[in-house]
Amino acid sequence: MTADTSSTAPATAARTHLAFEDVSMAFGDREVFRNLSFRFPPAEISVILGGSGSGKSTALRLLGGLIQPVSGCILVDGDDITQLSEQQMYAVRAKLGMLFQGGALLDSMTVFDNLAFPLRERDGMSDADIERRVREVLEAVGLEDAEELLPGQLSGGMVRRAGLARAIATRPLILLCDEPFSGLDPISARRIEALLVEINRRFRMTVVVVSHDIPSTMRMASEVLLLLPDGAVEGTPAALQASTDARVASFLNPDLDAAALHEVGRVESLPNRPHGAPTW
Ligand code: ADP
Numbered sequence: 070m071t072a073d074t075s076s077t078a079p080a081t082a083a084r085t086h087l088a089f090e091d092v093s094m095a096f097g098d099r100e101v102f103r104n105l106s107f108r109f110p111p112a113e114i115s116v117i118l119g120g121s122g123s124g125k126s127t128a129l130r131l132l133g134g135l136i137q138p139v140s141g142c143i144l145v146d147g148d149d150i151t152q153l154s155e156q157q158m159y160a161v162r163a164k165l166g167m168l169f170q171g172g173a174l175l176d177s178m179t180v181f182d183n184l185a186f187p188l189r190e191r192d193g194m195s196d197a198d199i200e201r202r203v204r205e206v207l208e209a210v211g212l213e214d215a216e217e218l219l220p221g222q223l224s225g226g227m228v229r230r231a232g233l234a235r236a237i238a239t240r241p242l243i244l245l246c247d248e249p250f251s252g253l254d255p256i257s258a259r260r261i262e263a264l265l266v267e268i269n270r271r272f273r274m275t276v277v278v279v280s281h282d283i284p285s286t287m288r289m290a291s292e293v294l295l296l297l298p299d300g301a302v303e304g305t306p307a308a309l310q311a312s313t314d315a316r317v318a319s320f321l322n323p324d325l326d327a328a329a330l331h332e333v334g335r336v337e338s339l340p341n342r343p344h345g346a347p348t349w
């Protein structure tokens with residue numbers, strides 16, 4: 070077992086951009102994943118889709134090296150990050166941009182300084198380069214007129230765009246976004262979606278989005294990992310739409326589900342059904 074693994078793992082790792090291989094994860098007694106494997110392609114948008122509590126944020130935090138799995142390999146740009154020291158993880162984190170829920174902009178700093186901070190502290194860029202880079206990413210998210218504002222002076226959609234600008238300011242290879250649309254009105258959510266697509270194309274950045282929103286997933290994803298209570302399914306949006314797996318079909322078409330149940334007069338018994346709408 071050990072001889073085979075050690076002779077093949079490095080070759081696999083060198084070709085693998087972003088993947089779980091047989092990852093098991095638990096918090097105490099609570100098992101979240103058992104032998105979960107998936108692979109996301111470079112320079113594309115992949116979406117981790119699933120209901121509340123299905124493990125989406127956990128999967129993203131594992132990819133970002135913020136938590137450790139119980140077992141299995143997590144490959145990021147060729148490295149199995151479960152095997153790296155804190156020191157080695159530093160180089161991996163430099164390849165990652167993260168837009169996490171509540172993803173904190175510092176309230177006491179202007180938008181400009183929030184973006185400049187990691188560039189100055191971590192990358193040691195010159196003032197002129199920082200200014201150029203900050204202006205470029207603020208322009209990319211449509212916030213070029215907001216650089217002197219404090220986060221408290223921005224709307225919810227603008228805060229999210231500023232967080233996105235901050236996450237891409239360091240030019241990461243891979244951008245990880247946890248529920249980037251949650252809490253936004255539909256127009257702001259569509260704007261964030263369009264920005265993620267633009268960032269992916271313009272910077273050829275791999276984008277991983279955690280979401281429970283089916284329509285936007287189907288529009289922007291190249292690859293989808295659907296986390297279900299009893300396992301996971303991976304495929305392109307078209308492959309998932311065509312799936313004959315009843316669990317996949319009912320997740321992707323909650324309205325059909327409700328309509329079918331309504332026909333047999335059982336809809337009243339459904340607890341608080343959101344008619345397929347997002348739950349925020
Ligand atoms: P999702 O993002 O899909 O809503 P999460 O990944 O946040 O789901 O959580 C998956 C499961 O793991 C849930 O049952 C959640 O309660 C549990 N969980 C997540 N983080 C922790 C933690 N730090 N400690 C204990 N349980 C956790």
Ligand code: MG
Nearest residue numbers: 125126127247
């Ligand atoms: Mg979550």
